[in-house]
Amino acid sequence: MRSGQIRHRPDLLIPVEGATVAATRYEPPGEDGPRPVVLIATPYRKDDWITFGSWHPSIEYLARSGYEVVVADLVGTGASTGEPTPFARADGVQMATVVDWLADRPWTTGRVGTFGLSYGAWTQYATAAAAPDALGAIVPVSVAASGYDSSYTGGAFNPLKRAVWATEFRARQALPPGRRDEAGRWARVWHDRLDRLEHERPWLFRFLEHDLEDEFWAERRVEPGEVAVPTLAACGTRDVHTASMVPFVEALDAEKRLIVGPWRHRMPEQGRETAIDFRRRAVDWFDRHLREDDPDRDPGGQSTADLPPVTYWTERDGGWTVGAGGWRGRDRWPTVGTHPTRAFRVTTGGLELAREPNGETGDGDPGEAGDRGTVVREREYDHTVGMESLDRVGGVENPGVDTSADDARSMAAESAPLEDAVEFT
Missing domain, CATH: 3.40.50.1820 (Alpha/Beta hydrolase fold, catalytic domain)
Known part of the structure; x- marks a missing residue:
């Protein structure tokens, strides 16, 4: 140097x-x-x-x-x-x-x-x-x-x-x-x-x-x-x-x-x-x-x-x-094999579950009706959720790492307790 x-x-x-x-x-x-x-x-x-x-x-x-x-x-x-x-x-x-x-x-x-x-x-x-x-x-x-x-x-x-x-x-x-x-x-x-x-x-x-x-x-x-x-x-x-x-x-x-x-x-x-x-x-x-x-x-x-x-x-x-x-x-990314599946699809009648012929979720056939499920709660879309990465409102270029404000307004899914430790990448 x-x-x-x-x-x-x-x-x-x-x-x-x-x-x-x-x-x-x-x-x-x-x-x-x-x-x-x-x-x-x-x-x-x-x-x-x-x-x-x-x-x-x-x-x-x-x-x-x-x-x-x-x-x-x-x-x-x-x-x-x-x-x-x-x-x-x-x-x-x-x-x-x-x-x-x-x-x-x-x-x-x-x-x-x-x-x-x-x-x-x-x-x-x-x-x-x-x-x-x-x-x-x-x-x-x-x-x-x-x-x-x-x-x-x-x-x-x-x-x-x-x-x-x-x-x-x-x-x-x-x-x-x-x-x-x-x-x-x-x-x-x-x-x-x-x-x-x-x-x-x-x-x-x-x-x-x-x-x-x-x-x-x-x-x-x-x-x-x-x-x-x-x-x-x-x-x-x-x-x-x-x-x-x-x-x-x-x-x-x-x-x-x-x-x-x-x-x-x-x-x-x-x-x-x-x-x-x-x-x-x-x-x-x-x-x-x-x-x-x-x-x-x-x-x-x-x-x-x-x-x-x-x-x-x-x-x-x-x-x-x-x-x-x-x-x-690693030599590549993703580091493990992945198989993306479509859980839902948008139709003129609303959001539908996408089902494979065998009943499993997958890409589905757009021509076939799917299971619409039950609407539990409706919310207005909040486009500010998850945007702290680029949020410059108020001149804050890089806000703190506490994401609890985002978490409180986010949709989340919770599973049963995991039996083994999991690494997130």
Whole structure:
């Protein structure tokens, strides 16, 4: 890990089709010379304090590990010009241009990796699908590779997750760029954006208009076969995107490692007792794929080459404390065979039990009537239940781990006492 000052250059302007991407370069301390690059692409305004504060520990760690770190505003956000297209493959096409541009700079070795959480992970999938030659490795954390999956669950719109996001996204659009340069570029970018917003249909309405997975969402989806670069992925069992992310990573043909911990929507090193040195592992991943023969490569710490394909945290009674669980390694996920069955199906007459011909529950025949059972109690749907992972109401980014408020408003099933101990993963 290098000591010394990290030099900060907030004035990179990178041309892409129809727009200019604004980026900030963080130079590693030490002697000048070409270095590999780690790109972080975000729609959350790179120059805002909340964004910088969230990313700065990772930026500093990567830079002190010998990497040029470049943080870029996506097209139409922050200090970048153009019109944004949230969760669209255009993000990847534009960032692929940025990757190639960075690879051509004299201060780089021509090798680029990407790093980021949430939307900053979506851009990595989309960039990998665009297949720029210089892209050597990606490190996505907590994201769905499908805009539809991240907006709808089983065909039902996720109001708090996507509605809050879309509203916040539009509010950020109305703000001036976070850094006011002396030449006044920031004012021109802001003025043009306000003109566009006056006539632009809010993205929330567009998401709601497409409640089926149609062509709109096809442009907001990446398939596993399109990602051919080495991938170190992480997500949390309490995160809203894990159900989509895990099978996507499992389906990748590229070299991959998946880490699943008991986290919410956050970076793995920000956990509590189950926190891991994820930044160290990310640096090792980049070292292996971007600096294979570099004498400056840091051999310290556990090599990601030694990790099993899937590393996951398993819990027992006691919550998040170390004594209540432990890390496991497996060759695949799920770790045991599973057989999903449909317990209910929706019909014009209401919710019905799905029955196989032999009387067991299963997929059922939509043409046959099922057993409707008995309505014991009716409740209004409360879409806030279970959404603490992304709930920012009142400015609380990561609320406490006490979920009793959620539990009291949740539907639960209780079995007879178990005869043997059970691990939850």
